[in-house]
Amino acid sequence: MISEALNVSFTRVGPGSDAGEVLRRYWQPAALVDELAGNRPVVPVRLLGEELVLFRDAEGKLGLIGRHCPHRGADMCFGRLEDNGLRCPFHGWHFNRNGQCVEQPAEPEGSRSHEMIRTKSYPVIEKSGIIFAYMGPGTPPAFPDFDCFRAPDTHVFAFKGLWECNWLQAMEVGIDPAHASFLHRFLQDEDPAASYGKQFRDTAADTEIPMTQLLRDYPRPEIRVEETEYGLRLLALRHMGDGKTHVRVTNQIFPEAICIPMSREMTITQWHVPVDDETCYWYSIFTSFGAPVDKALMREQRLREHTLPDYAPVKNKRNSYGYNPEEQGSITYTGMGLDINVHDQWAVESMGRIQDRTEEHLGKSDIGIIRYRKMLRQAIEAVKQGDTTALPMMQDALNHIQGPVSTDAIAKDGAWERAWLESDADRRTRCSWDASLSLDAGGAA
Numbered sequence: 001m002i003s004e005a006l007n008v009s010f011t012r013v014g015p016g017s018d019a020g021e022v023l024r025r026y027w028q029p030a031a032l033v034d035e036l037a038g039n040r041p042v043v044p045v046r047l048l049g050e051e052l053v054l055f056r057d058a059e060g061k062l063g064l065i066g067r068h069c070p071h072r073g074a075d076m077c078f079g080r081l082e083d084n085g086l087r088c089p090f091h092g093w094h095f096n097r098n099g100q101c102v103e104q105p106a107e108p109e110g111s112r113s114h115e116m117i118r119t120k121s122y123p124v125i126e127k128s129g130i131i132f133a134y135m136g137p138g139t140p141p142a143f144p145d146f147d148c149f150r151a152p153d154t155h156v157f158a159f160k161g162l163w164e165c166n167w168l169q170a171m172e173v174g175i176d177p178a179h180a181s182f183l184h185r186f187l188q189d190e191d192p193a194a195s196y197g198k199q200f201r202d203t204a205a206d207t208e209i210p211m212t213q214l215l216r217d218y219p220r221p222e223i224r225v226e227e228t229e230y231g232l233r234l235l236a237l238r239h240m241g242d243g244k245t246h247v248r249v250t251n252q253i254f255p256e257a258i259c260i261p262m263s264r265e266m267t268i269t270q271w272h273v274p275v276d277d278e279t280c281y282w283y284s285i286f287t288s289f290g291a292p293v294d295k296a297l298m299r300e301q302r303l304r305e306h307t308l309p310d311y312a313p314v315k316n317k318r319n320s321y322g323y324n325p326e327e328q329g330s331i332t333y334t335g336m337g338l339d340i341n342v343h344d345q346w347a348v349e350s351m352g353r354i355q356d357r358t359e360e361h362l363g364k365s366d367i368g369i370i371r372y373r374k375m376l377r378q379a380i381e382a383v384k385q386g387d388t389t390a391l392p393m394m395q396d397a398l399n400h401i402q403g404p405v406s407t408d409a410i411a412k413d414g415a416w417e418r419a420w421l422e423s424d425a426d427r428r429t430r431c432s433w434d435a436s437l438s439l440d441a442g443g444a445a
């Protein structure tokens with residue numbers, strides 16, 4: 001457990017807050033590119049507790065500016081998208097994509113007072129189906145050469161979903177390798193061939209064993225955590241008792257992302273992005289090392305579970321996540337259906353909007369969470385001291401930070417340390433795009 005003061009420091013995200021200032025040193029997912037696909041590319045964005053509006057102008061360029069007009073506060077989401085910018089419908093003040101007011105048509109002829117008016121604006125960039133924003137001071141950091149950013153558009157797919165809880169408890173479920181053996185337990189195994197686009201439904205490594213069976217049969221993973229240049233690498237070892245070990249390699253990418261294997265073909269890179277202190281979005285990039293991603297199928301699967309425009313899950317606390325006690329008895333551990341996202345959503349939302357960590361009792365299996373909080377604490381301190389060079393991924397060039405390797409492998413006991421690297425290298429060799437790693441890739445410290 002931690003003190004109330006530390007819990008506040010870790011969880012609050014507004015301007016000037018401890019964790020908020022750390023998060024502001026990194027690019028943050030602000031919207032899906034899909035959200036700007038309609039006739040009028042203007043969407044509200046609430047990010048780190050700030051109210052913004054994102055738009056694409058007539059030149060196809062993006063702007064992310066304050067949601068409330070600096071004149072008298074009207075909502076710019078209803079603005080007129082014209083003249084390469086956004087015009088407030090109240091009195092016609094016009095803003096370009098950098099937030100500069102360029103016209104005040106109700107002011108006297110020849111007035112130049114618009115030159116003094118500038119609304120908040122943040123740099124934005126499109127990457128792999130996500131529009132990222134930088135809300136911090138100074139020059140934004142570089143992007144690492146992660147697989148999800150290197151893969152061609154045909155091999156990535158992005159989606160998001162709303163969770164009604166603080167970002168940290170959402171992220172912490174992703175660095176807790178033990179929970180998969182319980183929360184995501186399936187009491188029966190489905191045909192892995194029918195598993196496209198779903199997690200934990202493939203067979204394990206190069207075996208006939210369904211992942212669902214492996215997770216169920218070996219619920220006490222030995223968890224090792226290594227610090228890396230990008231965050232943490234977690235190794236979950238399931239000793240199978242027949243001279244074999246299953247190793248699952250997942251990653252924490254500082255400050256709020258994870259990178260995990262989804263199937264033998266795909267990985268998931270997932271950010272847990274604060275909307276405000278009590279709400280967050282998960283943004284995922286699914287990256288394929290095999291065939292091009294079937295985006296239509298991936299989108300359709302996920303749109304069935306979410307309502308637009310908020311990407312709010314159909315199953316939620318107001319309908320008890322579809323909880324069915326009969327199902328809990330015979331099919332799933334949770335009784336909440338086969339979509340593992342719903343399981344995670346229930347786990348993190350049911351803690352309350354901001355988990356009271358003064359009441360928690362961490363165990364040995366929570367080693368990833370313990371190590372992560374130490375990193376976050378150090379980063380908060382470094383930002384307070386004004387020394388951001390100590391934060392992960394703050395160098396000028398990050399193209400040596402690749403991967404991160406996220407994979408499942410099965411090896412003879414004692415040989416697992418090489419096995420996961422070999423199984424990953426094999427996948428990269430066969431990959432149709434350049435997924436090769438430089439020697440120091442993975443960034444082990």
Ligand code: FES
Nearest residue numbers: 069071072088091
């Ligand atoms: S409130 Fe926007 S122009 Fe007046």
Ligand SMILES: [Fe+2]
Nearest residue numbers: 173180184344
């Ligand atoms: Fe999970």
